[in-house]
Amino acid sequence: MSQAVADIGLIGLAVMGQNLILNMNDHGFTVCAYNRTTSKVDLFLENEAKGTNVVGAHSIEELCSKLKRPRKVMLLVKAGSAVDNFIDQLLPFLEKGDIIIDGGNSHFPDSIRRTKELEAKGILFVGSGVSGGEEGARFGPSLMPGGNPAAWEHIKPIFQAIAAKAPDGASCCDWVGENGSGHYVKMVHNGIEYGDMQLICEVYQIMLEGLGMSHDEMATVFEEWNKGELDSFLIEITRDILKFKDTDGKPLVEKIRDTAGQKGTGKWTGIDSLDRGIPVTLIGEAVYARCLSSLKDERTRASKLLEGPKNAKFTGDKKVFIDQLGQALYASKIVSYAQGFMLMRQAALDFDWNLNYAGIALMWRGGCIIRSAFLGKIREAYDNNGKLENLLFDSFFQEATAKAQDAWRNVIAQAVILGIPTPALSTALNFYDGLRHEMLPANLLQAQRDYFGAHTYELLSAPGTHHHTNWTGRGGNVSASTYDA
Numbered sequence: 112m113s114q115a116v117a118d119i120g121l122i123g124l125a126v127m128g129q130n131l132i133l134n135m136n137d138h139g140f141t142v143c144a145y146n147r148t149t150s151k152v153d154l155f156l157e158n159e160a161k162g163t164n165v166v167g168a169h170s171i172e173e174l175c176s177k178l179k180r181p182r183k184v185m186l187l188v189k190a191g192s193a194v195d196n197f198i199d200q201l202l203p204f205l206e207k208g209d210i211i212i213d214g215g216n217s218h219f220p221d222s223i224r225r226t227k228e229l230e231a232k233g234i235l236f237v238g239s240g241v242s243g244g245e246e247g248a249r250f251g252p253s254l255m256p257g258g259n260p261a262a263w264e265h266i267k268p269i270f271q272a273i274a275a276k277a278p279d280g281a282s283c284c285d286w287v288g289e290n291g292s293g294h295y296v297k298m299v300h301n302g303i304e305y306g307d308m309q310l311i312c313e314v315y316q317i318m319l320e321g322l323g324m325s326h327d328e329m330a331t332v333f334e335e336w337n338k339g340e341l342d343s344f345l346i347e348i349t350r351d352i353l354k355f356k357d358t359d360g361k362p363l364v365e366k367i368r369d370t371a372g373q374k375g376t377g378k379w380t381g382i383d384s385l386d387r388g389i390p391v392t393l394i395g396e397a398v399y400a401r402c403l404s405s406l407k408d409e410r411t412r413a414s415k416l417l418e419g420p421k422n423a424k425f426t427g428d429k430k431v432f433i434d435q436l437g438q439a440l441y442a443s444k445i446v447s448y449a450q451g452f453m454l455m456r457q458a459a460l461d462f463d464w465n466l467n468y469a470g471i472a473l474m475w476r477g478g479c480i481i482r483s484a485f486l487g488k489i490r491e492a493y494d495n496n497g498k499l500e501n502l503l504f505d506s507f508f509q510e511a512t513a514k515a516q517d518a519w520r521n522v523i524a525q526a527v528i529l530g531i532p533t534p535a536l537s538t539a540l541n542f543y544d545g546l547r548h549e550m551l552p553a554n555l556l557q558a559q560r561d562y563f564g565a566h567t568y569e570l571l572s573a574p575g576t577h578h579h580t581n582w583t584g585r586g587g588n589v590s591a592s593t594y595d596a
C-alpha cells in the first residue's frame with residue numbers, strides 16, 4: 112500500500128488534464144496523475160512534469176491509495192460513457208465522503224444523475240465547468256463547480272487557488288449550486304460566447320460592407336472599444352485578428368472560408384431554452400447564423416438569384432455611425448446576458464437549484480472566453496439584489512440600454528436598408544421592445560386559437576377564467592381535446 116501523499120488525483124492526461132495538474136502543482140498542491148494508457152503517465156512525469164511534485168499512478172487502485180482523505184479525484188476525460196466507466200472503476204477503492212469531480216464538458220442531465228447515484232453510495236460528486244482552453248487550464252481557468260454541496264469545503268482551497276483572478280483579486284471560482292448546475296452554467300456560458308461572437312461578426316460585416324472600412328481601420332476601432340465599456344477578451348482578439356497580415360501583406364481573415372463550425376454547446380443552450388420556455392433568442396440566432404454560414408453552396412447560388420436593395424449606399428457621417436455601432440453592440444450584449452440569466456433563473460426553478468448569480472458573473476469575469484469588464488457590472492447588479500428579476504431592471508443596465516437605444520435603432524435601420532444581415536443585433540432589439548410592451552398581440556393569437564381549435568382564452572379583466580366564443584355562428588361543437596393545433 113502506497114503512502115497517501117497527494118492532495119488530489121487527476122485522470123486523463125490530454126492537454127487540459129496536464130495543464131491543470133501543473134497549475135495545481137504551481138499552487139503547492141501535490142497531484143497524482145493517472146492515464147488509462149499508463150505509458151502516458153511516465154512520459155508526463157519525465158517531460159512536462161519533470162522537477163515538480165507531481166506523482167504518478169499506474170492503476171486506479173494505486174491512484175486511490177496515494178490520495179489523502181477525503182480522497183479527491185478529478186476526471187478530465189471525454190464526456191459521455193467514459194465518465195461513467197471511470198466512476199465505476201473508482202468506486203471499489205473509494206470510501207464514504209470521498210469526492211469525484213468531473214471537469215469534462217458533460218451535459219448537465221448526466222451530472223444531475225451522477226450526483227444522485229453517487230450520493231446513494233456516500234460519494235460526493237461534483238460536475239465542474241472548466242473554461243479558458245489550454246492556456247486557462249495552465250495559468251488560471253474559470254471554474255464552475257456544482258454538485259453535492261458537502262464537497263465544496265474540501266475542494267474549495269484547490270479550486271480557488273488555481274482559478275483565474277478578477278482584476279480586484281477575487282478568484283473566478285465559486286460554488287454554483289446543486290447537482291447539474293455547474294455543467295448547466297458552463298453550457299449557458301458557451302451559448303453566451305456564441306452570441307458575443309456573432310454580435311461582433313455582424314458589426315464587422317456592417318463596417319466592411321456598409322462603411323467600406325479597411326481591416327486596419329476596423330482594428331483601430333476595436334482597439335478604442337477595448338478601452339471602454341466593451342473591454343473584453345473577444346474584442347481584444349478581434350482587434351488582433353483584423354490586424355493580422357498573411358505573408359503577402361493582405362489581411363488573413365479575408366481569405367478564410369466563411370463557414371462556421373460548432374461543437375454543440377450553443378445548440379444545447381438553444382434546445383434547453385425551448386424546454387424551459389425562455390426566449391433566449393440571441394443565442395438561438397447565433398446558432399442559426401452558423402448553420403446558414405455552412406450552407407455556402409446554396410448561398411453562392413442565392414447570391415446570383417435573389418435581389419437585394421438597389422443602389423443602397425451609406426450616406427451618413429461615418430464617425431458618428433461607428434460610435435453608434437459600438438452602442439448597438441453594447442446594448443445587444445446586455446440583452447444577451449439578460450436572456451442568459453433569465454434562462455438560469457428558470458432552470459433554478461425547474462431543477463430546484465439555489466444559484467449564486469453574483470458568483471456566476473464573477474466566475475465569468477476572468478479566465479474564460481467571455482471574460483469582460485462588463486461582467487463586473489453584472490456581478491454588482493446581483494450583489495445589490497440577489498433576487499433581481501431581470502438584469503435589465505437593474506438601474507445600471509436600465510440606464511445603459513436607454514442611453515444606447517437611439518443609436519441601436521439607427522444601426523439596425525441602416526443595416527436593413529443596406530441589406531446587411533443582423534440576426535443577433537436585431538433579435539436583441541426585438542426582444543427589448545417585446546419585453547417593454549405591456550400589451551403584445553397575443554390577444555389576437557388567443558382568439559385565433561379559440562376560433563379554429565376552441566382552445567379558449569382568458570379575459571384581461573378576469574385572468575384565470577377560460578372562455579370560448581362561437582366565432583362563426585356555424586358548425587357543431589369543436590373541442591380542444593379532439594383537435595389540437
Ligand SMILES: *[C@@H]1O[C@H](CO)[C@@H](O)[C@H](O)[C@H]1NC(C)=O
Binds near residue numbers: 122125145189
Ligand atoms: C490519456 O492521455 C491521452 C493523451 O496522452 C488522452 O488523449 C486521453 O484522453 C487520456 N485518457 C485517459 C482515459 O486517461
Ligand SMILES: *[C@@H]1O[C@H](CO)[C@@H](O)[C@H](O)[C@H]1NC(C)=O
Binds near residue numbers: 227289290462
Ligand atoms: C438536484 O438538487 C435539488 C436541490 O437540492 C434537489 O431538489 C433535486 O431533487 C436534485 N435532483 C435530483 C435528480 O436528485
Ligand SMILES: *[C@@H]1O[C@H](CO)[C@@H](O)[C@H](O)[C@H]1NC(C)=O
Binds near residue numbers: 581583584585589
Ligand atoms: C353557434 O352559433 C350558431 C348561430 O347562433 C348556432 O346555430 C350554433 O348552434 C352555435 N354553435 C355552438 C357549438 O354552440
Ligand SMILES: *[C@@H]1O[C@H](CO)[C@@H](O)[C@H](O)[C@H]1NC(C)=O
Binds near residue numbers: 587588
Ligand atoms: C355544444 O356543447 C355544449 C357543451 O357540451 C352543449 O351544451 C351544446 O348543446 C352543444 N351544442 C351543439 C350545437 O351541439
